[in-house]
Amino acid sequence: MSGKAVTLFCGICALFVFIQAHGQIKGDHGKSAESRGSYVNVTGTEYYIETTSRVHRDEAKVECEARNMSLISFQTLKKFEDTVNWLFDYGYDTYWFWTGALKExxxxxxxxxxxxxxxxxxxxxxxxxxxxxxxxxxxxxFKVFSGWDDDDCEQYSLGYICE
Incomplete structure (x- = not known):
């Protein structure tokens, strides 16, 4: 096997082991913002944005509650657009985030x-x-400029935004 093939094979094995241990991860690869796990202010509202600690949706809810916050909700198109534009401007456009939306x-x-x-x-x-x-x-x-996606709440490990 060539060096490139061995490296690729080892990378695939490591990913498989990680997924087995932590569940699936949606594609969040690409450029990264400088700070993670940050409190930020977007159009007058304080948010906590987490991208490095990817978790299932219920774990994200617990993490937000520990900060006396809740998972982000988009009651209006304007709020969604403002949030997406801010995330894009600050380099968070490659990440998937859980929201507070739920269907039992x-x-x-x-x-x-x-x-x-x-x-x-x-x-x-x-x-x-x-x-x-x-x-x-x-x-x-959701992901910046990709719109909303419905998923099994326990299938993926994603970032999250608290408000």
């Missing part, structure tokens, strides 16, 4: 879990939503 098992109703508010406004990404299994809790995550 055997339900067709989406709620912003932090408030319990039902919503029917969606900013779905291309070919979304995709989860058609009512026997799992479904949560919404």
């Amino acid at each position: 098992v055997n339900s067709s109703v989406w709620i912003w879990e932090p408030t319990g508010e039902e919503f029917t406004y969606f900013q779905w990404g291309w070919d979304q939503p995709t989860v058609n299994n009512d026997s799992i809790r479904t949560c919404i995550d």
Whole structure:
């Protein structure tokens, strides 16, 4: 085997071992912002942004609550656009983030879990939503300029934004 092939093989093995230990990770590779786990102010609202400690959605919720915050909710298109633009401007455009959106098992109703508010406004990404299994809790995550994505709340380890 050539040196490049061995390096590629070892990298794939390491990724496999990591995924086995931590669950799937959505593609968050590329440029990185200088600070992670940072408190920031976006249009007058304080947020906590975490990208290095990727966790399942319920773990993200607990982390936010430990900061007396909740997972981010987008009740308006303007709030979503302001947040996405800020994330892009500061180099967070390669990361997937959990939100406070949730659809419980055997339900067709989406709620912003932090408030319990039902919503029917969606900013779905291309070919979304995709989860058609009512026997799992479904949560919404997003990536800058990719729109919202519905996923099993326990399938991926992602970053998160608290507010």
